[in-house]
Amino acid sequence: MYTKPISEKPLSDRMNPVMAAPQAAHAIPDLEGLLNVPAVEHEPVPGAPAPAHAHAHDFLSFHRLTVNPFSDAVNPVFFYRTDAHDVAFIRMMMVIEHDISLGLITGFSGTGKTLVSQMLLRNLDPARYEPILVLVCPNMGKTALLREILNELGIAIPRPPVATQDMLKLLSDAIINLHNNGRKLVILIDECHFLSAESLHLIRTISNIEIPERKLSTCILFGEQRFLKRLENPSYESLRNRMYLRSELKPLEAVDTDQYIKFRLLVAGREDMLFDASAVAAVQKLAGGVCRRINRLCMLALIQAFSENKPVIDEAIIAECARDF
Ligand SMILES: Nc1ncnc2c1ncn2[C@@H]1O[C@H](COP(=O)(O)OP(=O)(O)O)[C@@H](O)[C@H]1O
Ligand SMILES: [Mg+2]
Numbered sequence: 151m152y153t154k155p156i157s158e159k160p161l162s163d164r165m166n167p168v169m170a171a172p173q174a175a176h177a178i179p180d181l182e183g184l185l186n187v188p189a190v191e192h193e194p195v196p197g198a199p200a201p202a203h204a205h206a207h208d209f210l211s212f213h214r215l216t217v218n219p220f221s222d223a224v225n226p227v228f229f230y231r232t233d234a235h236d237v238a239f240i241r242m243m244m245v246i247e248h249d250i251s252l253g254l255i256t257g258f259s260g261t262g263k264t265l266v267s268q269m270l271l272r273n274l275d276p277a278r279y280e281p282i283l284v285l286v287c288p289n290m291g292k293t294a295l296l297r298e299i300l301n302e303l304g305i306a307i308p309r310p311p312v313a314t315q316d317m318l319k320l321l322s323d324a325i326i327n328l329h330n331n332g333r334k335l336v337i338l339i340d341e342c343h344f345l346s347a348e349s350l351h352l353i354r355t356i357s358n359i360e361i362p363e364r365k366l367s368t369c370i371l372f373g374e375q376r377f378l379k380r381l382e383n384p385s386y387e388s389l390r391n392r393m394y395l396r397s398e399l400k401p402l403e404a405v406d407t408d409q410y411i412k413f414r415l416l417v418a419g420r421e422d423m424l425f426d427a428s429a430v431a432a433v434q435k436l437a438g439g440v441c442r443r444i445n446r447l448c449m450l451a452l453i454q455a456f457s458e459n460k461p462v463i464d465e466a467i468i469a470e471c472a473r474d475f
Contacts, residue, residue, distance in 0.1 A: 209456035219418035220449035222442065224265050226272055230413045232406050238266050238397035245395050246274065246336055246368045251357035252392045253370040254342075256378055257399030260442025263372040266399070267338045270370070274336060280328050281336040286344040292352040295345070296321065299337060299356075314352075322359050325366045335367040342373035347385070354389045401439030404431070410441070411448060425451070428465035436472055447475055 210218060219228075229235070238255050245253035257263050267283060274281045282302035284295070296317040300307050303324055307317065325335050337356070339345070345353070359366050371377075375398075381390050402410060408430045415424055425433070429451065437443035450471035455463045 209453050212456045214420055216419035219414040220445040226268050230410050234399050241395045241397045242370050249365045251365045254393050254396040255372045256375050260440040261399040262441050267340055267372050279336050280333050283338045286341045288344045289346055292348045295349045325359050329366050337369045340372045342371035343377040404434045407434045425463045429463045429468050432465045432468035
């Protein structure tokens, strides 16, 4: 189960809590499994250039990796539990379980908001919840937003022109229907900073759908820091007042960046550290602790080290990659 954040947890405890048990066996190969891996084709000879016939994916086997540890894809298997991510996850679970209608997670781009939304999506018990994820694009109007929500719920929408009120009625019927079956609608809205004013008011309306004793849905918003500034506008006061629980994701501190890199390598099948201390310090300096930037820089470094035939990534390799960064 999900435990309270403890700052000094061993690396294995920082794994995705729910997926850890069933998935660990293949997510993190045991040492014996690793020792059985066939000999690396390109045995590193320091200084020698990478063979001309090398394929793009060879950089993974060169570094004894089974998958790319620094892919930009949002994959919950790679979820590394920093305290801030832990707190964000736990708070939003509270919002959902305690019938609070709105929750908010903010953070700069690349700090892990979408990943937390995926973690929530996967961890909600389908017997009790109907979670849907909606990705907002710039200036999405309220009709488009409603359509997205209904689509995600698999509800047929009459052909246009269809009045917003009619769609809202379809949604409210669906929410009541779910409730009658012992389930609650949870709407996760990613990139909420793109929501138009009318869409934000629509979210307030949806959060008002209730029966005398309880709220019938929960909406969790994920957006960039600037969204908070927007919420300060007096016209959003009632929306703001409904968000009791918020959480902010921040860039990682140096010590977490070090563990984050180790953890991702471990999940990708590499037990010993590939980046030396000088390299990690350089990554922290250049990426500023932003996960997406760390991933990008580390992946460039894996490729650069492969092309220079270097088995360990040091500061010099990171400096080389910084030029493309
Ligand atoms: N705590 C974390 N553990 C593992 N990977 C993370 C973590 N936070 C962010 N990432 C990774 O960093 C990248 C950017 O994260 P993402 O959720 O897309 O950020 P945002 O939505 O805030 O822009 C993704 O590849 C994601 O998997
Ligand atoms: Mg995102």
